Amino acid sequence: xxxxxxxxxxxxxxxxxxxxxxxxxxxxxxxxxxxxxxxxxxxxxxxxxxxxxxxxxxxxxxxxxxxxxxxxxxxxxxxxxxxxxxxxxxxxxxxxxxxxxxxxxxxxxxxxxxxxxxxxxxxxxxxxxxxxxxxxxxxxxxxxxxxxxxxxxxxxxxxxxxxxxxxxxxxxxxxxxxxxxxxxxxxxxxxxxxxxxxxxxxxxxxxxxxxxxxxxxxxxxxxxxxxxxxxxxxxxxxxxxxxxxxxxxxxxxxxxxxxxxxxxxxxxxxxxxxxxxxxxxxxxxxxxxxxxxxxxxxxxx
Amino acid sequence: xxxxxxxxxxxxxxxxxxxxxxxxxxxxxxxxxxxxxxxxxxxxxxxxxxxxxxxxxxxxxxxxxxxxxxxxxxxxxxxxxxxxxxxxxxxxxxxxxxxxxxxxxxxxxxxxxxxxxxxxxxxxxxxxxxxxxxxxxxxxxxxxxxxxxxxxxxxxxxxxxxxxxxxxxxxxxxxxxxxxxxxxxxxxxxxxxxxxxxxxxxxxxxxxxxxxxxxxxxxxxxxxxxxxxxxxxxxxxxxxxxxxxxxxxxxxxxxxxxxxxxxxxxxxxxxxxxxxxxxxxxxxxxxxxxxxxxxxxxxxxxxxxxxxxxxxxxxxxxxxxxxxxxxxxxxxxxxxxxxxxxxxxxxxxxxxxxxxxxxxxxxx
Numbered sequence: 001x002x003x004x005x006x007x008x009x010x011x012x013x014x015x016x017x018x019x020x021x022x023x024x025x026x027x028x029x030x031x032x033x034x035x036x037x038x039x040x041x042x043x044x045x046x047x048x049x050x051x052x053x054x055x056x057x058x059x060x061x062x063x064x065x066x067x068x069x070x071x072x073x074x075x076x077x078x079x080x081x082x083x084x085x086x087x088x089x090x091x092x093x094x095x096x097x098x099x100x101x102x103x104x105x106x107x108x109x110x111x112x113x114x115x116x117x118x119x120x121x122x123x124x125x126x127x128x129x130x131x132x133x134x135x136x137x138x139x140x141x142x143x144x145x146x147x148x149x150x151x152x153x154x155x156x157x158x159x160x161x162x163x164x165x166x167x168x169x170x171x172x173x174x175x176x177x178x179x180x181x182x183x184x185x186x187x188x189x190x191x192x193x194x195x196x197x198x199x200x201x202x203x204x205x206x207x208x209x210x211x212x213x214x215x216x217x218x219x220x221x222x223x224x225x226x227x228x229x230x231x232x233x234x235x236x237x238x239x240x241x242x243x244x245x246x247x248x249x250x251x252x253x254x255x256x257x258x259x260x261x262x263x264x265x266x267x268x269x270x271x272x273x274x275x276x277x278x279x280x281x282x283x284x285x286x287x288x289x290x291x292x293x294x295x296x297x298x299x300x301x
Numbered sequence: 302x303x304x305x306x307x308x309x310x311x312x313x314x315x316x317x318x319x320x321x322x323x324x325x326x327x328x329x330x331x332x333x334x335x336x337x338x339x340x341x342x343x344x345x346x347x348x349x350x351x352x353x354x355x356x357x358x359x360x361x362x363x364x365x366x367x368x369x370x371x372x373x374x375x376x377x378x379x380x381x382x383x384x385x386x387x388x389x390x391x392x393x394x395x396x397x398x399x400x401x402x403x404x405x406x407x408x409x410x411x412x413x414x415x416x417x418x419x420x421x422x423x424x425x426x427x428x429x430x431x432x433x434x435x436x437x438x439x440x441x442x443x444x445x446x447x448x449x450x451x452x453x454x455x456x457x458x459x460x461x462x463x464x465x466x467x468x469x470x471x472x473x474x475x476x477x478x479x480x481x482x483x484x485x486x487x488x489x490x491x492x493x494x495x496x497x498x499x500x501x502x503x504x505x506x507x508x509x510x511x512x513x514x515x516x517x518x519x520x521x522x523x524x525x526x527x528x529x530x531x532x533x534x535x536x537x538x539x540x541x542x543x544x545x546x547x548x549x550x551x552x553x554x555x556x557x558x559x560x561x562x563x564x565x566x567x568x569x570x571x572x573x574x575x576x577x578x579x580x581x582x583x584x585x586x587x588x589x590x591x592x593x594x595x596x597x598x599x600x601x602x603x604x605x606x607x608x609x610x611x612x613x614x615x616x617x618x619x620x621x622x623x624x625x626x627x628x629x630x631x632x633x634x635x636x637x638x639x640x641x642x643x644x645x646x647x648x649x650x651x652x653x654x655x656x657x658x659x660x661x662x663x664x665x
Binding site: 042044045046064065067068071129130131164166167245246248249250251253258261262264265266267268271 | 486
């Protein structure tokens with residue numbers, strides 16, 4: 001039975017207290033300090049004077065940094081879209097799998113999560129690099145095919161040209177999709193799993209095809225799941241810095257790489273703080289959009 | 302990603318190469334009862350903050366046997382990390398190992414304290430050419446531990462002759478798609494200035510602008526900006542030319558005879574890692590004793606055997622085998638070294654400027 005919180009104020013306070021304390025002490029206060037830094041200026045090597053200046057934000061709005069913001073949004077957006085396209089069928093398949101297989105399939109989705117991100121990224125490097133597994137396999141096939149062609153007397157194929165798979169934007173998007181796919185599959189699965197299958201059966205009985213049922217029945221009903229999947233994929237992808245650092249090419253820097261360099265190498269914390277908060281405002285906008293979307297859905301049309 | 306910057310990358314290879322030397326760690330020394338108390342009435346402990354795999358296999362145990370002082374070593378990966386840790390107040394470190402530029406920064410920020418040379422008699426072992434550097438005149442604040450120089454690591458079979466000019470990295474499409482540059486903004490700009498015939502310090506703004514144009518022009522031919530893992534990219538055949546430190550390339554040369562290293566004829570940047578005592582060190586007497594021990598000829602030899610970086614310790618170098626002393630990757634020829642310079646710390650504004658220039662290059 002539901003009880004209004006006001007009727008058990010003491011209990012409510014006791015339960016809410018510790019997490020609230022944690023949130024304020026270890027999240028709100030540190031974030032507040034970084035937020036204050038973003039209005040500060042460097043004084044010497046170790047001190048930051050909080051002067052209330054907007055110069056850090058003005059500098060962050062320079063076309064140079066805006067372009068990098070736009071590029072980051074583009075890469076994160078593309079990653080999210082690919083995750084959605086790949087993740088939706090996977091989530092659907094898990095939903096309709098027999099209950100026993102379901103557990104194993106979900107485990108398989110989550111398994112990579114239990115491996116450190118750095119290790120997974122280095123594993124991708126071993127797969128993609130010039131003398132990596134992909135290129136070695138292709139070279140083997142190429143040489144085998146070349147031998148056959150040679151035997152048939154159709155002329156030589158020429159030497160194998162390895163594919164450029166690593167150190168470019170393609171590798172960054174691939175790496176981000178690889179890392180973020182579980183973030184998309186799990187919310188999609190939880191939305192699809194709650195779906196009333198009788199609606200799907202009704203649609204099929206009434207003559208709609210499978211594709212039409214998917215697009216006009218399943219997708220709209222799963223929209224809240226899609227929206228939360230999109231948000232929790234997009235946000236970490238937008239702030240990723242390890243993947244572009246290790247898999248990217250000379251122009252693959254994302255905004256988080258710039259922020260990292262401001263805090264470390266350039267020792268310019270105020271500017272780094274301003275860039276961080278611009279990134280955070282963008283995150284808030286994404287969450288607000290998602291909230292609006294789910295509210296509109298809940299209102300009767 | 303800075304987790305892999307600094308001296309720590311892939312030291313495994315030389316550990317294998319020098320495995321024999323590493324066997325025989327004597328821990329009996331640690332359990333000797335009633336070891337002599339440390340000098341100065343301090344508790345027999347020391348907190349040492351060092352780079353990863355940057356000490357001899359038995360050095361800390363040997364020091365404990367000699368002095369009774371227990372050394373607790375923690376590791377940092379970049380100078381920025383070291384600086385950030387001490388910036389907020391010394392958390393209890395007695396000896397730290399900053400690079401040359403950071404000796405200046407920390408002196409300016411009053412984070413390290415002057416050394417008492419009378420407690421470090423082994424300073425006599427140091428090569429005199431290291432005793433009066435610009436970043437620490439007459440060694441008031443620091444003593445040299447190792448030095449390193451940036452150069453070009455290359456795959457001999459894929460490169461015509463010896464690529465002994467920065468041109469091949471910064472201003473030529475001869476090896477397009479097969480070049481990796483270090484992603485340290487200040488180092489890149491300083492070496493490009495060297496290529497243009499300027500000093501690495503006080504680079505005039507118009508030259509910085511020229512360098513920016515040159516690097517933007519060169520960018521399409523560059524495969525990646527690496528995070529000090531250039532030696533791995535060279536070893537795996539990902540690139541044929543890489544901007545790296547001599548010690549890192551010397552390590553992979555023991556694995557692959559097709560790898561070479563050259564310091565370009567225009568000269569390069571030297572870096573040096575130094576032993577310092579931070580302000581607020583709880584046990585300064587032990588710290589001096591430990592620094593003195595690390596400068597000992599025999600202790601220095603054991604350190605160099607493990608880490609394979611060039612040593613400024615002349616007495617220790619004399620004890621090292623021919624294969625170390627005459628290795629041109631570890632000790633490049635004197636005529637080239639004469640053209641190398643230390644990069645000075647030129648203020649926070651310069652560091653920010655260089656960072657922005659490289660951000661523009663990479664965004665272009």
